[in-house]
Amino acid sequence: MSGLLELRGLGISFGGLRAVDDLNMSVEEGQIVALIGPNGAGKTTVFNMITGVYKPTDGQVLWQGRDITGASPHRVAALGIRRTFQKIRLFPQMSVFENVRAGCHLQARQHWWQGLVGTRAQRREEAALAERTHAVLRRLGLHKVADERAVSLSYGVQRRVELARTLVAEPKLVILDEPAAGQNEAESAELNDTIFAIRDSGVTVLLVEHDMNVVMNVTDHIVVINFGRKIAEGSAEAVRTDPAVVEAYLGRDDEAEDAA
Ligand SMILES: Nc1ncnc2c1ncn2[C@@H]1O[C@H](COP(=O)(O)OP(=O)(O)OP(=O)(O)O)[C@@H](O)[C@H]1O
Ligand SMILES: [Mg+2]
Known part of the structure; x- marks a missing residue:
């Protein structure tokens, strides 16, 4: 089965740093998919490779089955892929x-x-x-x-x-990098409705988000990465209880403090 968007063995290095490595994932039409992981895991870098900001060192980006690896941001936008930025632009x-x-x-x-x-x-x-x-x-x-x-x-x-x-x-696909950042609790709850409404209007959604209220309540499918590699994927329920995911998040000092 080929998705609307498919990443095959995607990877990129910055000097000696392997920011994303051998990432395989698929976004089906009509889905709301989340890419999550701790700070510095490589999430924004994945979005930058999809949208032509960075050229992958390895692997492919397929759009509706067509190879668009390394296409310019302008061309990617013209194909119907639009994004927001982690830092507002x-x-x-x-x-x-x-x-x-x-x-x-x-x-x-x-x-x-x-x-x-x-x-x-x-x-x-x-x-x-x-x-x-x-x-x-x-x-x-x-x-x-x-x-x-x-x-x-x-x-x-x-x-x-x-x-x-x-x-x-x-667009056919919107890619949202931390849409809930800076939103208060009421705004973040409203965002959930907004994301559902976007999907219901026929637009597929791929998002990066740290706000678990958004991630757990709106997504059909979650991909978890850590140190640039996929460590788990599945439904919110499956991912939430996955030992590798729990470890990736609880292994961080700030999260451990939150849990204490
Ligand atoms: N242009 C670049 N040059 C060098 N290193 C980079 C570049 N872009 C990203 N990196 C590095 O790649 C790694 C992944 O960064 P990225 O911004 O993708 O993480 P992230 O998962 O989006 O994190 P956050 O949750 O904090 O936004 C980090 O170690 C980062 O410093
Ligand atoms: Mg980021």
């Missing part, structure tokens, strides 16, 4: 609307010079993209802050703006 001085609208840029069908002369087709397209942007803002409860500058918003709300920017492009 918004245009701070632009409004929420403008930031989200920017996510449509690959979709514009008209040529730039048609914008200069202001053709009717160009105006029609602009109106359609603006309407689509407003619809996504409403869906994510961001319509009230549409005209606010991104920089003026709380960190948690800025994360939602990033999420909106991925969705406005009508």
